[in-house]
Amino acid sequence: MPRATPVLGPAAVDVTLDVNGHARAIHIRPQRTLLDALREDLGLMGAKKVCDEGTCGACTVLVDGRPVYACMTLAVATAGRAVETVEGLAHDGGLHxxxxxxxxxxxxxxxxxxxxxxxxxxxxxxxxxxxxxxxxxxxxxxxxxxxxxxxxxxxxxxxxxxxxx
Amino acid sequence: MTKVVRTRVEFEGSVSEELALVQGEDAEPWAQGEELVIVGHPQRRVEGIAKVTGRARYTHDLRLPGMLHARMLRSPYPRARVRRVDPSKALALPGVRSVLHRFNAPKAAFRGEETIFREEVRFVGDEVAAVCADSEAIAEEALALISVDYEVLPHVVDLEEAIDEASPRIDEHGNVHDADRHERGDVRKAFKEADAVVEATYRTATQMHNSFETHGAVAVWDGDMLTVHESTQHIFGVRRGLQAALRIPYGRIRVVCDHMGGGFGSKGGVGKYSIVAALFARELGTPVRCVLDRHEENLAAGNRSATLQKVRIAAKGGRINAIAHDSWSNAGQGRWIADPTGPTKSLYDVPNVLTRSYRVLANTGSLAAFRAPGYVEGTFALECAIDELADRIGIDPLALRRLHAASDRDPISGLRYSLKRLVDCYDIGAQEIGWSRRRPKGLRASAPGLRRGLGMASQIWSGGGTPPAYATVHLNPDGTAVVRIGTQDIGTGTRTIVAQICAEALGIAMADVRVEIGDTDSPYAPISAGSLTVASIGPAIRLAAMDARDQLLDVAAGILEVSKAELRVEGGAVVSRGARTPIAKVFEELQNYTVIGKGARLPNSEELVLKTFGAHFAEVEVDPRTGEVVVDRVVAVHDVGRIVNPLTARSQVEGGVIQALGFALSEERVVDRPTGRVMTPGFESYKVPTVKDVPKIVVRFVDAPDTCANNTGTKGLGEPPIIPTAAAVANAVANALGIRVRTLPLTPQRVLDAVEAAPAAKGGEADRRGDRRS
Missing domain, CATH: 1.10.150.120 ([2Fe-2S]-binding domain)
Structure with missing residues (x-):
């Protein structure tokens, strides 16, 4: 069944994320997940939305070096922390x-x-x-x-x- | 020259006569032992870098300017009449663009019905309405604001309840429908004259595909030209489905599928989501995306039918003399079934066989083909019954199978197989697992209180491929090539084998071949299902590349002033009497020249039956106190003709075995009978195998090209490896415990129940060795 949760909460806020070493300023609602922020606001499509409920790991990214489920992490909660996605692994044309x-x-x-x-x-x-x-x-x-x-x-x-x- | 011929086509267990166009001449097959430099050698996936860097673009990842988002409102009832739909509150929500439902949607033919929004919704999750909005979140919020007046009707969701005459009749023709019948010999007489008869009832649960990329599409109109990006196993099937649903010309529809996040059979054609996306996109004049979420995927995107199977099997003179197999499949709202009796009809040379198969309707989502549909379920019942019979007459179960596995003829048609190496699979597998260690009462366990056992099972499946399939190969003046074919890579490694076959046949390096697939603007290729792909497209690609090579040699003969007969292409160069001229050099003075080779798959021989065979062996340890089954090792041996890419072929087998272990041990859709709701819509409750559930898997191939099959000697490998594993595991568990568990998955609860029930049973269905229980 579609989960018909109404979109509630305070208005959108400005937040700067550190993604793969780059500061990325976005304007999002506080309830936006890190996964949605990466995919919808930053166009980073590597992390995938498979379950969107913390059961499969397809959205795993690193926050301060630790693996987290991006679908279970609020984007605003990662402000000031280092977010790494699969797009950030290869350097100077060489694969990790x-x-x-x-x-x-x-x-x-x-x-x-x-x-x-x-x-x-x-x-x-x-x-x-x-x-x-x-x-x-x-x-x-x-x-x-x-x-x-x-x-x-x-x-x-x-x-x-x-x-x- | 093109001519039309009739040809026999087998797809997922059913054989039909179809027309095929024969174009050109076929090539001599690559012979056994012929020195190939690229085909038959391990090759890394050509899309590997795209996939490990996150650059591979899937349908889910597509974001187009102005794109809107559609979501479905799904029925909360298993059966109800939709009397009224009031979308006014939803339409008033800012950001909502449109709502479609049965009272305003245009007619759109879909799977034999005239509409995608039924008056009578028939399962929880059936589509009632669709919302299009600026974002998925707004669309989802709007769903809750649509008011629907339902008249709730009586329902039935469970297979055995639906069979019961006392249950609600949910279809005017009843709930149980004849699907298939096969009879040979005299079964009644054979059972009367039998030395021993085993009769048992087997049950398998509904398995859900859970492709990681859920079903979904993005539709874009440019004037009257529709482009649909869809996560699909059959771009041309989606095109036909859109043509029928939208009543627009075939030539005005293009379907694209670049990378694809799994299908396992469930993505065989157009979906209601694609039709909805196309309708909204046309109405609103902007791209529309409609993608299912995980829970919707498990309500409305298909499943492997639950089955109830009754098998009677008779022995006479130490051989299997008769099998009777009746099977009922829960098709949900599906209009077909995947017949579980296929293996019973064809796997063994048994003289007297009677099979009857029934489709049972229920108020659950429709079945969809799921990797070897029917054969996975049916092989479990058949192969368990054979083990039970072997136990009864005191013969080794592998020895019993050998008596019926050597025939080189298809027992249904009487025609000869193109190649059958099932007995070799037995020999290789038995050696690898150490079958000679097997004792009727199991093996020595690793700790006191545990039980250890060995089991095995065989596999038969199609996989011979079929026309039509076409390819073109463009050879550029720099010696690189582009191969174009309307197939799709669903994760099986198709891109890589396309590049391999093209490079091999053309005589250039794989790195110089670019593969263009997943677009209906390319020549037709069949659905990526039924283990059809390699044996269908491989021969066409080889012919196209050979055609390009032949033209290249014409050019080279002219340029180099050497007779064509003395030239060959090797490693990107034209070679003659020791002199090597790189292809780029040949074209140096012909700069803007393109060689275009084309190839068409020719029909299979009418005199031969093309099948794949295999055998799996499993070693398990069972704890009779907890009911836990631990699979220690699976040995999988397959006879599928020539192996094009040993690296990806091994992965394919491991993946099949792992998916089969889910089916055998943990995967089970649970539907609440009173409400009709699926209680296992996500990975939290529906248990697919994790990395920790994987045993040691040993993969072996009888790597013998089937030179009578097609010019590449290949057959399909997608489905064979999921077929025999569950039966092998169940047989190993029975060997370990001395108790037979006849219902899948073999959850700890079911194993414990069987252990509990065993001492009370006396002969008959129950195992006579139940007294071994401590």
């Missing part, structure tokens, strides 16, 4: 090692969950470069993949970890 490993290990099929998977793995490897398969599984257990790319996601994460060492 996790992105490269995902391609090499065929860690996606349709690719819709991939940006979220990658952000979860990136956060893990930054926090702990030395990881086991169980660590990877714990890190992406909140990132569903309906195509079932899981074995390759784990392999890709382990390969990226090895390369980073």
């Amino acid at each position: 090692p996790v992105q490269e490993a995902f391609i090499a290990h065929d860690a996606f099929q349709c690719g819709f969950c991939t940006p979220g998977q990658i952000m979860s793995v990136v956060a893990l490897l930054r926090a702990r470069p030395d990881v086991t398969a169980d660590d990877v599984k714990r890190a992406v257990t909140g990132n569903l993949c309906r195509c079932g790319a899981y074995p390759n996601i784990v392999a890709a994460a382990l390969a990226a970890a090895k390369r980073k060492k």
